[in-house]
Amino acid sequence: MGTRSTDAFIEALRKYLTEIRIESDLTQVEFAKRGGNQHQSVIARIETGASSNFGVRTLYEIAQGTPFSLWEIIKKAEGDEKNMEKSTKDDDWTKINKEIELLSSKKRKWLAKIVRSVLADS
Numbered sequence: 456m457g458t459r460s461t462d463a464f465i466e467a468l469r470k471y472l473t474e475i476r477i478e479s480d481l482t483q484v485e486f487a488k489r490g491g492n493q494h495q496s497v498i499a500r501i502e503t504g505a506s507s508n509f510g511v512r513t514l515y516e517i518a519q520g521t522p523f524s525l526w527e528i529i530k531k532a533e534g535d536e537k538n539m540e541k542s543t544k545d546d547d548w549t550k551i552n553k554e555i556e557l558l559s560s561k562k563r564k565w566l567a568k569i570v571r572s573v574l575a576d577s
Contacts, residue, residue, distance in 0.1 A: 465507045468514075468532035473502045473552060475521050475528075480567055482560055491516025499556070503549060 476486040476498070483502070487493040493516060500506035501517075511525075518525040555563060 464532060469501055469504055471528060471532050472517065475523065477567065480564065482563065483556065486520065489520025491519060493517065502552060
């Protein structure tokens with residue numbers, strides 16, 4: 456894999472881990488605790504793209520807190536990176552995610568319910 460493919464894979468992995476957390480209706484703190492008692496800042500750096508240098512141990516521990524194996528997470532990210540359009544580090548979804556993380560837990564849960572409702576209607 457060249458640098459471009461590696462960057463696309465890391466971006467897909469980052470987005471997929473964020474998707475797992477949001478669909479599980481967990482805050483970054485809750486997700487971090489389930490994932491081998493990681494610190495919330497580790498999850499935040501992965502999700503925002505501030506860190507693209509996370510180890511296998513960190514990924515393995517995070518995967519333990521999800522319904523998926525590390526292999527399934529990597530396989531999904533590999534498939535996604537092949538289909539992803541080229542995007543910038545601060546794309547619209549990253550900006551939205553950053554804003555959502557500033558909301559209280561109660562407001563995030565309320566917003567998640569609205570989004571699920573809208574997606575269910577489509």
